[in-house]
Amino acid sequence: MKELDKLKAGFKQFRKYYFEENPELYRQLTEKGQSPKALVIACCDSRVHPAHVMNTDPGDIFVVRNVANLVPAYVDDGKTHGTSAAIEFAVKHLKVPHIIVMGHSQCGGIRALMEGSHESKTHTFIDPWMAIMTPAREQVAREYASATIDEQCHQCEQAAIGVSLENLMTFPFIVRALEANQLHMHGWYFDIDNGMLLEMDKAQKRFISVC
Ligand SMILES: [Zn+2]
Structure with a gap:
């Protein structure tokens, strides 16, 4: 081995x-x-380890990783929802004061979505999972219809962070924590190509360089 x-x-x-x-x-x-200060929702991609990228110590961040760092909408159907379970644990039990949805450039999940693998049903699990981001895909297809596929993927990576933040708002316990001012939510984007971190300006719906 x-x-x-x-x-x-x-x-x-x-x-x-x-x-x-x-x-x-x-x-x-x-x-x-543990008493982590943030829940970080990141991609499985081997290049975007949150603890590595953010240079954290053990105990600093509670991390859930999935394909393309997606948050599904709240569903109370008694079925298995791994990401939602991690979110519930972080917010209800650990009472994290921050949630960071951290997207990244060159995301394979987003590329599969933009290239339309869900339409050909290429993947058993990836395609229905990525369908969570159909709103982001449609927005990019509308607003960047003439852009290259690379540019569309880039735009969708960032739009998907916005959709995940919206989906977080469908969780009743998150809404309660926000209303009590015990929780704050952030959209971050790790630009692997340039080694940059960008943060979502929610009011302007665009990403601004942090460092
Ligand atoms: Zn990814």
Whole structure:
């Protein structure tokens, strides 16, 4: 398992240079439990690890990752909803003060959506999952009809963050936390190509460079 050797060696490095050198941090995290300051909803993409990109410590962020960092609308049907379960745990039990939906450039899930794989039903699971973002796809198809597919994907990556933020508003416990001013929501976009972080200006519905 040569491919995994790097991961095992990496864990040894982590234990030696991080775990053993931060006994107080780990003592607090194990004795008092976690109290993360943000729920980060990120893509599964191997290039966009939130803890890595944001240089966080253990306990700082509660992360849920799925294909294309999507938030589905609230559905109370007794079925299995992994992302919604993570959101519920973070908001109801951990009482995170912030939710960050973090999209990124070169997103394969968004590209599949824009290229129309759902219409040919190419993927058993990806296509219905990405159909959550049909509103974003239709918006981009309307507003950027003559743009290249790369530009359309870029626009859809950002529009999808807006749709996810709207979908978060369909969760009753999130609305309650927002109304109580205990929760704040943010749309972030990691531009891998240029190593930039952008933040959504909700009023103007556009993304502005943070750093
Ligand atoms: Zn992605």
